[in-house]
Amino acid sequence: MDITIIHGQAHKGSTYHITDMIRESISSDNTVIHEYFMIEDTPGFCVGCYKCIQSGEQYCPHADKVQEIVSSIIESQVIIIDSPTYCFEMTGQLKTLFDHYGYMWMSHRPRKEMFSKIGIAVSTAAGTGAKNVVKSIERQMFWWGIPKVYKLNFNVNAMNWDGVTEKIKTKISNRVNQISEDIKNNINNVKPNIKTKFLFNLMRKMHTGNDWNMTDRNYWDNNKWLGSERPWNLYNRL
Ligand SMILES: Cc1cc2nc3c(=O)[nH]c(=O)nc-3n(C[C@H](O)[C@H](O)[C@H](O)COP(=O)(O)O)c2cc1C
Incomplete structure (x- = not known):
């Protein structure tokens, strides 16, 4: 198994x-870890050139860093x-990374591999705001198709x-152990729920008549998603 940690x-x-702690409790001897740290691995700020969305992700001025993490x-x-x-939000450097992944939102060109993955969003706060941060991270991963x-x-x-x-550390450790069991049971065993399927189908309808972005439209066409193929069916056939 491979785990990417950002x-x-x-x-x-x-x-x-x-x-x-989560990494340790869900890993086994043959787990491969791909680990990235913002700021070192943060691409430059998105400059709003739209090249990723309109021409292809390889044309992003920061494609090197962005695509290494995607791989x-x-x-x-x-x-x-x-x-x-x-200040109630994720760090600016993480948001900068997320901005570069707009092109692979379900509304543009989601990767079919995403539809079988598990995401984990983690945040701490001194007193309040961490719930907001994990929700924001979840929203990004949801739109990738996870x-x-x-x-x-x-x-x-x-x-x-x-x-x-120590009291808080024990509470954290108990929660991590509890959730890790659930995560291990679900690896390679998750399927999109009704919300993902509904939005995917809405995007599918939008791309059926899309004459404003042929990069997106051709992507959906080549994946046969404008026909009967669906990204989550890939794994049923393996
Ligand atoms: C710039 C800055 C902004 C912060 N904003 C908040 C906040 O909005 N709410 C809060 O409860 N704690 C806030 N904190 C405290 C941190 O979120 C908290 O200490 C957190 O556990 C730090 O995590 P770390 O040890 O991984 O850096 C802030 C800290 C910094 C440096």
């Missing part, structure tokens, strides 16, 4: 440690994305991991 921060604080995501069964809560996203948000009442009390 840290919305460079430092190893509470958020990193919780993600690491890891495609190879992985589980994608973990974390961020500390900054059918199941687990959310782990904790108020740690601290500025860093050393400052977190």
Whole structure:
């Protein structure tokens, strides 16, 4: 199994440690980890050139960094994305990465491999706001087509991991252990729910009459999604 981990921060604080606990409890001996840290792996800011959406993702001025992470995501069964809560939101550097993935939202050119993956969104806050952050991360992964996203948000009442009390660490550890069992049972076993299927079909209708973006339209056509093929059926045939 492969796991891609995208840290919305460079430092190893509470958020990193919780993600690491999850990694450890869902990994086995042959698990391959692809790990990225924002800022080091953050592409430059999106400049709004629309090249990814209109011409192809390879034409993004930041394609090198952006596509390296996409390749890891495609190879992985589980994608973990974390961020500390900054002013009720994810970090700016993580949002910068997400902006580059607009082209692979269901409304444009989602990757068929996404429709069988598990996502995990992690955030910590000192007091409040982490719930908002995991919801935002979940929303991004949902629009990539990922059918199941687990959310782990904790108020740690601290500025860093050393400052977190043993009581809170035990609560976190119990929650991680509980959710990890569920995650392990669901690996290679998830299917899109009605919400994903509904939105995919709405996008399908939109692309059927799409004469404003032939890159998107041809993509849907080549995947036979404008006909009867669906991305989630791929894995039923294997
Ligand atoms: C710039 C900045 C903004 C923050 N905003 C919030 C916030 O909106 N709500 C909150 O409860 N804590 C906030 N915090 C505290 C952190 O979210 C909290 O300490 C978190 O656990 C840090 O995670 P880390 O140890 O992984 O860096 C903020 C911290 C910083 C540095």
